[in-house]
Amino acid sequence: METKQLISFTNIYSSHKKPVYHYVVKMVRSTMTAEDIVQNVFLKLFEKMTTVKNFESIRFWLLKTARNEVYSYFRKAKNHKEETLEENEASLLDSNLSDEIDEKEINEIVRSEIDLLPVELREIFVLREYSELSYEKIAQMVGVSKEIVKSRLFSIRQKLIKNVSKKIGVKR
Amino acid sequence: MKCDDYQLFIHDFLENELDKENQKLLFSHLSECENCGNYLTTAVSVSRVINEDKDFFPASLEEQIFNNLPKEKTSIFENFLTVKLPAYFAYALVAIVLLLSFTLLSEVNKYKDELHQTSVQLKEQKRTVELLFNTLPTVEVHPVLHNNL
Numbered sequence: 172m173e174t175k176q177l178i179s180f181t182n183i184y185s186s187h188k189k190p191v192y193h194y195v196v197k198m199v200r201s202t203m204t205a206e207d208i209v210q211n212v213f214l215k216l217f218e219k220m221t222t223v224k225n226f227e228s229i230r231f232w233l234l235k236t237a238r239n240e241v242y243s244y245f246r247k248a249k250n251h252k253e254e255t256l257e258e259n260e261a262s263l264l265d266s267n268l269s270d271e272i273d274e275k276e277i278n279e280i281v282r283s284e285i286d287l288l289p290v291e292l293r294e295i296f297v298l299r300e301y302s303e304l305s306y307e308k309i310a311q312m313v314g315v316s317k318e319i320v321k322s323r324l325f326s327i328r329q330k331l332i333k334n335v336s337k338k339i340g341v342k343r
Numbered sequence: 344m345k346c347d348d349y350q351l352f353i354h355d356f357l358e359n360e361l362d363k364e365n366q367k368l369l370f371s372h373l374s375e376c377e378n379c380g381n382y383l384t385t386a387v388s389v390s391r392v393i394n395e396d397k398d399f400f401p402a403s404l405e406e407q408i409f410n411n412l413p414k415e416k417t418s419i420f421e422n423f424l425t426v427k428l429p430a431y432f433a434y435a436l437v438a439i440v441l442l443l444s445f446t447l448l449s450e451v452n453k454y455k456d457e458l459h460q461t462s463v464q465l466k467e468q469k470r471t472v473e474l475l476f477n478t479l480p481t482v483e484v485h486p487v488l489h490n491n492l
Contacts, residue, residue: 180412202401210404218413281389301396
């Protein structure tokens with residue numbers, strides 16, 4: 172490996188590691204699987220470093236590659252929905268044990284509500300909120316128009332905030 | 344305008360994408376509508392949680408990624424230097440090098456002696472030639488003048 176190539180890779184990795192990781196972890200809802208996928212994505216990037224020309228759209232390329240890996244994982248693990256829902260239900264049950272609510276619990280409620288969103292809606296939400304992708308790029312990635320992305324994102328946010336409010340309200 | 348429109352404004356505001364005119368409309372509505380006020384409070388909480396989570400990246404994964412990067416391709420010479428050989432191979436190599444050194448040293452000494460002998464012979468020959476030259480009678484040369492004036 173050339174030093175120049177390694178420096179270039181390290182720069183790209185440092186700038187995009189968090190958006191890619193959070194997209195994957197929120198999609199698969201398993202830290203171990205997410206780590207394997209993220210590792211594969213960055214190793215693929217390293218292999219293609221010499222052919223990368225457009226560094227501006229590198230985040231899109233990384234997220235697109237991550238998306239392919241995520242959906243490939245979904246196809247392999249057909250029962251992923253049942254597994255993860257069980258985990259979420261368990262965490263929600265735990266959070267219901269106490270009547271008092273603090274910041275830590277609000278954080279847990281928000282995280283659980285994000286995880287409970289249907290995968291196709293969660294994807295749009297995560298791409299915008301965690302990966303900071305533009306509406307145009309999200310539209311390009313999921314294959315719908317920019318206007319649909321905007322309206323879906325608003326519906327998701329409204330739904331999420333209403334559900335979180337309801338949970339916090341019940342606790343208060 | 345309905346509450347839904349103001350809630351859309353809230354998200355635009357949180358993303359710094361709401362112009363000043365609409366900001367005024369939003370704040371004016373928020374002062375009157377408790378429902379949208381609560382919506383803003385929860386939206387800020389959600390945003391705070393996301394921002395906190397966004398900053399996390401597992402250190403173990405970073406180590407894993409960099410450890411698994413393909414290693415540098417080394418040259419044949421570097422491979423030869425780094426290859427692990429058995430100890431007796433190294434001893435044999437040292438013995439061969441020493442043997443060659445002694446052979447070369449004896450050859451050099453042999454040529455040195457030969458050169459010295461040749462040099463002594465040449466000096467002897469030179470002295471003989473000088474002696475022979477000195478034993479020759481001296482020859483006087485007189486000029487003959489033909490123009491007797």
